[in-house]
Amino acid sequence: MEYELRESPPTVSRFLELRAAAGMSERSREGVERGLPNSVYAVSVVDDAGETVGMARIVGDGGAVFHICDMVVHPDHQGQGLGSRMMDALMDWIGENAPSQAYVNLLADVDGFYEQWGFERSAPASKGMYYRVSEA
Template sequence: MGYELRESPPTVERFLELRAAAGMSERSREAVERGLPNSLYAVTVVDEADETVGMARVVGDDGSVYHVCDMAVHPDHQRQGLGSRLMDALMDWIEETAPSSAYVNLMADVEGFYEQWGFERTAPASQGMYYRVR
């Protein structure tokens, strides 16, 4: 099956569907409608039927902090190297765009995946934390 990488975010509907299909935590439609347009960079992968089957994006202040997030590939299309293609695109953009000393972070949910792009665990020097608005 052929896939095409596109430099654009998914639709709000497909963003919600992909997160659910990939077993990721739920986001409200309002949050996604507000957040997607504020992406610094977003990529999607579409299949031959022009359906978005993968996504990833970078958010941040476009100077000192960049956060890789919303990396998802639909389970029916996993194990095709699509996650790597998405991550390659994000990292190429970061390398071309971010100034030296910029901090790039992410919340890793796949063991051993992000290290190939140079990401390192922060513990024990620091601990990742989160707060969810209810």
């Protein structure tokens, strides 16, 4: 199978489908509809049948802070190096566009993957924290 890396986010529906297929936490359609167009940079991987099978994006303020998120490869297409291709594209973009001293972070869910791009654990110097808005 052949894959094409595209510099664009997936559709809202496919974004939600990919997260669900990979067992990632749910996002509301409204939130995704608002958020995807505000990506600083996004990539998708499309298979030779034209189906989007991977995605990753960068969000942030475009200058001082960048957050890599929504990195997912559909389970049927894992093991093909697609995650590495997407990370290469994201880090190439960071290298070309982020100013000196910019802060780039991510929440890693795969041990030993992101270190190859220079990422380091922040603990014990800092701790990752989160807050999720609940339904009203």
